[in-house]
Amino acid sequence: MTRLREEDISHIPLNLNEYNKKLLKDTGKSLGGIAAYAAGTTKEIIYNLRQDIPAAVIPITCGEGIINGFSISVQRIIDFLGFSAFVTDQKDVGGLAEAVEKGAKIIFLADDNRFVAINILTGKVVDNGEATGKGYAAALDLLSGGLRDKQVLLIGAGPVGTGASVFMSTHGAKVFVYDINREQAEKLKKNLPEVEIINNFYEALSQYDLLFDASPAEGIIGKEHLGEHMMISAPGIPLGLTRECLPLVPHRLIHDALEIGVATMLFDVLT
Numbered sequence: 001m002t003r004l005r006e007e008d009i010s011h012i013p014l015n016l017n018e019y020n021k022k023l024l025k026d027t028g029k030s031l032g033g034i035a036a037y038a039a040g041t042t043k044e045i046i047y048n049l050r051q052d053i054p055a056a057v058i059p060i061t062c063g064e065g066i067i068n069g070f071s072i073s074v075q076r077i078i079d080f081l082g083f084s085a086f087v088t089d090q091k092d093v094g095g096l097a098e099a100v101e102k103g104a105k106i107i108f109l110a111d112d113n114r115f116v117a118i119n120i121l122t123g124k125v126v127d128n129g130e131a132t133g134k135g136y137a138a139a140l141d142l143l144s145g146g147l148r149d150k151q152v153l154l155i156g157a158g159p160v161g162t163g164a165s166v167f168m169s170t171h172g173a174k175v176f177v178y179d180i181n182r183e184q185a186e187k188l189k190k191n192l193p194e195v196e197i198i199n200n201f202y203e204a205l206s207q208y209d210l211l212f213d214a215s216p217a218e219g220i221i222g223k224e225h226l227g228e229h230m231m232i233s234a235p236g237i238p239l240g241l242t243r244e245c246l247p248l249v250p251h252r253l254i255h256d257a258l259e260i261g262v263a264t265m266l267f268d269v270l271t
Contacts, residue, residue: 133163
């Protein structure tokens with residue numbers, strides 16, 4: 001996963017209500033509705049579990065260490081979705097023991113390489129990369145009025161792009177993928193033969209109205225690349241669009257640092 005910075009996430013706890021309103025206006029569904037759609041369930045089914053499934057977020061110190069605000073942001077997102085969640089006082093193994101001792105049934109924890117949710121009751125593990133891809137693909141489906149029989153340009157064939165490809169293909173989209181690492185794109189196509197590989201990124205940009213940016217590259221899409229009707233789903237940090245693009249796509253862009261990914265992880269690990 002891309003390592004976030006404190007400034008990337010410090011606003012999350014305070015802005016959840018406003019972000020939820022934006023999602024509802026742009027896609028027709030709330031944060032929980034998008035996550036449920038991505039997980040193949042409904043909010044009603046998930047919400048019936050709320051009282052019985054407490055969640056714990058465990059700070060992890062290995063690698064480059066704890067990102068200030070990360071654990072509390074994850075906890076606040078889970079709380080916002082109506083679940084009971086807490087950040088453990090202890091870290092690492094001590095935090096895991098504390099989480100279990102306090103009755104947590106869902107565990108969230110991340111190091112420099114992986115961010116996962118674990119359902120202790122079922123043994124299910126959900127990776128943030130796959131869940132984020134599914135969540136943002138679901139948001140793009142809703143934003144665009146449905147992906148069936150539509151073409152989508154996918155930038156990046158890593159875990160997020162792979163999760164997105166599975167969802168989009170399953171929902172009837174034709175996915176065209178570009179990755180600067182050709183082998184990565186070919187690996188995706190091997191698993192999903194219906195995906196087509198694109199060789200010229202900037203030439204392709206002008207040909208698609210639906211764009212899924214799963215690349216970690218910053219500022220690769222300028223305002224000269226934006227079509228009049230282009231809709232963009234762009235998970236994570238940094239954003240691939242330049243700052244000049246943002247006023248041009250206020251209601252045609254889905255983008256956040258953690259919210260959709262964490263919500264989808266939670267709902268997916270419960271299904």
